[in-house]
Every structure is written in C-alpha cells, then in structure tokens.
Amino acid sequence: MNSMNDERFFDLAMKVIARQATAAESAELQAALVKEPARKAELAQWQAQAGLVREVLPLVNATEAPAGELPAYARGRLQTKVRETLGRPPAQARKLHWAWRWSLVLAPATAAVVLLGVFLARPAQPVFQVAMLDITGQTRGSETNEVVLLAQHWTAAAVQNFGRSSDLEAWEKAWPAGKAPSVKVAYDRAAGEVRVMGRWRGRDFQKTFLVEHDLASTLKEADVFIQQQTK
C-alpha cells in the first residue's frame, strides 16, 4: 500500500487542527499516522505553529488597525502624561533659557522701571484675554454655552477659539508689550481644565482649575482667584 503524499497529509492535518475534518478525513489521517508514526512529530509541530498563529496573528492585525479618534476625556490625561514625562519641547526651553539670560542683564533696569511705574500709575484693572481650545473642531461661538459662559465672566474680552494645542500654547506665551497688567484665561476643553495666568504689579501668578462638576462653577473659582491676585 502506498504512503500518503505530503500535500494530502498536510491538508488533512490542517483540517483536523482547525476542527474542520469530516469523520472520514480524521480516520484517513489516523490511518496515515499508524502507517507512518514518524509523521506524528510533524503533526505536533504544525499544531504548535497553529497555536502560535492564533495567539500572534490577532495582535499583528491590531498593529495595523486604521487611525481613529480616541475618547475626548483621554486626551487631557494623555497630554498631561506627555508634559510630566517629556517636558516642553527644547525650542520652548531654549526660549526660556534666553529669556532668563536677558532677565539677568535687564533685571536692574526693569526693576527700576517697574518701581517707577508702580508709583506713577497704579492700574485700576488688568487687561483680560480669554481663549478656548477645542481640538474636536472649532466651536461655533454664539451657539455654544461654554463660549457664552466665558464671555459672561470677562465681558471686556473677546473669546478666541483654537483648534490646535500649539496655537493655544503660543497664545499663552504672547503677552502685551511691557509689563502692562494683564490676565489670560485659557479653557482646555478636552483636558477639562481652566488655566489662569496673570501679571499684576510686577508679579506673575498662575493656577490651573480642573472642571470637576461644571464649567460655570470652575469659572467662578477662577474669577475669585483672579480678584484675590489683583486686589
């Protein structure tokens, strides 16, 4: 009686491993193994490799999943992790470094100007700048409660909308020329936080407020903080 050819043996083995074999096919494979016991090792090897396929292939498929939106709430948490772990990009760090060197050179002169400014003109109110970051798409101003809320708190300021984190970062760093008293309020929608930064009488201040319950109450907290800082 002839031995089974390799191709037939492989196909039967695959069907048995995948539990697709008919009773007749299973019996045919068993008969082949009885006749050629050396092939048992071959079958065992394929079983192990098939097990590996079932374990690894789904993960390989996962690595090729098409891009998609991550939940909005996750973005803030992940960006915080990026800031904590990797810090700011070096370009920004270099700018700060240069700013620090210049501040050493200019500090005495600046101090004199500030002191003079304090005595000559005490500003009654800081200039307010308000912005909102909405990376899911620019929010339509008048139809959005959040923009309305921001506008209601700081009526003299137009609320600026940004769609990119870098634009908001640039806005946060761009202060009016000189040391004019000013306050910036930035609402990062995805991160769920309101950041307040200010300059008042030669002193800088800043604080971040998490939107724990609702934006309105968080803005009130921010407002109280600003009033305390600018007394």
Next chain:
Amino acid sequence: MALPDLRQLEQGDADAWDEAFRWLWPVAFEAARLKLSPFLPADVEDVAIESLEELVEKVREVGLTEELRPLLASIAHHRAVSRLREHFAAKRGGGQTTSLEAMTHEDGAAFDPPDEGAPLAELDQKELASVLRELQHEMKAEQRAIMNDFFLQGLSYEEIANKRQVAIGSVGVYLKRGLGAMQRLGARHPKLLKELEAFLR
C-alpha cells in the same frame, strides 16, 4: 495619515502627540479588547489609555516611528493579561465561584476559559514587539489574509478559494508557507516556542 515624527514626540510636542494618539489609539484598544472583551469589557478603554501612558514613558527607547505600534500592542497585551490575572485572583481570593465555563456569549456559545497563562505574556514587551514586527515583514499580505481566514475566521479551503479568488490547491500552499514563517519565528525566539509547547501540553 502621515506617520508622527519620532523626534517631535521625544521632545514632548503636544501637536505631534495629538496626531500620534489618533494613530495609536485603535492599536491599544484592539490589543486590549482581544484579551478583555469576554470577561472585562468595561476595562478595555482604561487599559488602552494606561498602555498609551506607558508608551509615552518608553518613546525615547524606540528607534523608529514604525516600532511604536508593535510596542504599544505588546504593552496593551501584557496589561490586559495582568488585568485578567488580578481579576481572577481576586475572585479566587474573595471566595467567588463563578464558573467560567458557565459564561456564555450573547449567541449562547460558551467562552473559552481565560488564557491567563498565555504564552505571549511570558515574553517581555520588547521581545513580543519584535515578534510582531518580524511577522509583519515576513508574512506577505495575501499569506496573512489566508492564515486569518483559516485559523481565526474558521473558513474552509473552499470558502477561502472563493473569497480570495485563488485555486483551492493554492490555499494549502499558502498555509504551509505561513506555518513555515511561524517555524522560523519560533527558531529565532526559542522562549516563545517553549512557552507555547508548555501551553499546548
């Protein structure tokens, strides 16, 4: 979608990370879902986010942007397996005796018991990431598609031949070459083969 710039990511550029998170999220989610969906479906998103956080910590250890996805899949897989182990250990510790075999899918089919001792979990993250990258390169697209059809979707030779428009005799050839790729992979990663053999025993 253009690949994120690894250098910008290493420098903590917020915009580059926004793009990267969109590109990476489905990988983390899918890798976590594979392990958790039968038992802890509510934990899938959480594990995916934790995996992305861990990837942020490891981004400076990566040489190429293309390595990020396999590494993330590996991280998510390990985290999902750990979550399952904790879950079932807590159940055992808490004296709860829910029969896993009694749990069923919506269609009434029984779940397989959780593979807490899955062989891939025994590889470290980097080695598993390397296994995934090697398979991506070694297995051609059509070969991988047919392996998926047969081993994961349970299609027969005939169904695959019709679906992929190949001769029925070619299906076996594709499978044999695919298994050959697995054999070479196992030879390069003996720990993987050893764990797999123990797992199948």
